[in-house]
Amino acid sequence: MTWTVHEGDALSILDQLPVTSIDAVIADPPYNSGGRTPTERTGRSSRDKYVSGHNGNGTAHGLADFAGESRDQRGYVAWLGVILSKCLHATRPGGAALVFTDWRQLSVTTDALQVGGWTLRGIAVWHKPIARPQPGRLRQECEFIVWGSNGPMHPGADPVYLPGLYSASQPRGTERQHITQKPLDVMRQLVRIVPEGGTVLDPFAGSGTTGVAALTEGRNFVGCEITPHYAAIARPRLAEAA
Numbered sequence: 001m002t003w004t005v006h007e008g009d010a011l012s013i014l015d016q017l018p019v020t021s022i023d024a025v026i027a028d029p030p031y032n033s034g035g036r037t038p039t040e041r042t043g044r045s046s047r048d049k050y051v052s053g054h055n056g057n058g059t060a061h062g063l064a065d066f067a068g069e070s071r072d073q074r075g076y077v078a079w080l081g082v083i084l085s086k087c088l089h090a091t092r093p094g095g096a097a098l099v100f101t102d103w104r105q106l107s108v109t110t111d112a113l114q115v116g117g118w119t120l121r122g123i124a125v126w127h128k129p130i131a132r133p134q135p136g137r138l139r140q141e142c143e144f145i146v147w148g149s150n151g152p153m154h155p156g157a158d159p160v161y162l163p164g165l166y167s168a169s170q171p172r173g174t175e176r177q178h179i180t181q182k183p184l185d186v187m188r189q190l191v192r193i194v195p196e197g198g199t200v201l202d203p204f205a206g207s208g209t210t211g212v213a214a215l216t217e218g219r220n221f222v223g224c225e226i227t228p229h230y231a232a233i234a235r236p237r238l239a240e241a242a
């Protein structure tokens with residue numbers, strides 16, 4: 001299996017990927033969420049927004065900030081639409097895009113996918129079993145995976161049957177290397193949308209979890225990451241998985 005992490009802005013890196021070289025895009029963008037007011041959402045760092053004082057493991061506070069968390073909602077949908085259109089250009093006909101989001105950005109993420117030229121196919125749910133209870137409110141215990149395809153999909157002779165609901169906690173303790181790291185078990189299931197030997201693109205690789213999942217499941221990986229600290233964490237993880 002092969003892997004690459006391009007360090008820099010996905011906006012320019014994606015233009016350099018060969019047309020139709022990608023089988024599926026699995027993107028975990030900076031959500032540009034996390035705050036009750038526009039000022040809180042655009043004026044605070046990723047650490048301020050997403051590192052909880054109640055994580056219980058004592059390590060998350062040492063995690064480094066990451067870039068790209070200061071867009072307001074209209075800026076976010078425009079920017080993500082452009083990124084996803086560049087991803088589409090690199091993806092083969094019938095390939096899929098899976099884009100993580102939270103409840104605040106769910107509606108604009110479905111917009112951005114369609115702005116990018118993808119055919120919207122559905123919304124899957126990532127359930128987090130140990131989410132914090134909220135007094136007098138509904139618990140925010142799910143994030144979402146908005147997904148679509150590059151035109152008609154052709155499942156082939158031996159199709160996969162993937163769940164629409166995934167339940168797993170965010171990594172904790174020494175396994176947690178990124179503020180918004182995704183659970184490896186969830187990502188290992190999602191990469192199966194690509195046939196074995198195919199190639200997964202993650203334009204926001206972070207600590208490289210999507211890539212570790214792809215390589216572990218016999219898929220190739222191409223990632224982009226703008227924050228040097230996290231590109232440096234992703235590379236050895238990917239090398240080990242490969």
Ligand SMILES: C[S@@+](CC[C@H](N)C(=O)[O-])C[C@H]1O[C@@H](n2cnc3c(N)ncnc32)[C@H](O)[C@@H]1O
Pocket residue numbers: 008009010011028029030031066067068178180181182203204205206207208209210224225226227230
């Ligand atoms: C939500 S995190 C991804 C976390 C990843 N799924 C993991 O498990 O570690 C989003 C990442 O996108 C990166 N990023 C933000 N803007 C970017 C851009 N324009 N191009 C490339 N990467 C970007 C951030 O530095 C951050 O590490």
